[in-house]
Amino acid sequence: MEERPSHTRVSRYSVEETVSRIEASALRHGLPVLARLQQTAPTGAEREQALPQLVIVLESSQGGTPVSMDGPNGPPALLLSVTVRQGLGGTTEVWFSDGAFDEIPDGMTPEVRHDLADLPIVVDEALAADPAATQA
Helix, strand or coil: CCCCCEEEEEECCCHHHHHHHHHHHHHHCCCCEEEEEEEEEEECCCCCEEEEEEEEEECCCCCCCCEEECCCCCCEEECCEEEEEECCCCCEEEEEECCCCCCCCCCCCHHHHHHHHHHHHHHHHHHCCCHHHHHC
């Protein structure tokens, strides 16, 4: 099964501050937060360690959030979501779909496609340094 393309970023902020910044940026772009989910992601070959991660599910400008199924047995993918977790080296990692589709999935409006295309902009804006802090 082919995985959906995704983007990754490293944040200079803590997991909690990164999540808050992404949520604020999403709101400025007209994408309200639909849910914030906490999960545990297993790591390493032995899966003895587990890293906490937060998933921010955004609502499209049209309401709701697009979901994609990769085949009848594949798990659903929340396309307007961002996963933030503490990395093994102490960094904060940010993962999100790039919204790239070879063809428009059934029921996806141009507005929702636009929302998906804006997701990298929302994240990059959230992770940028504050202008006031860089001028000091």
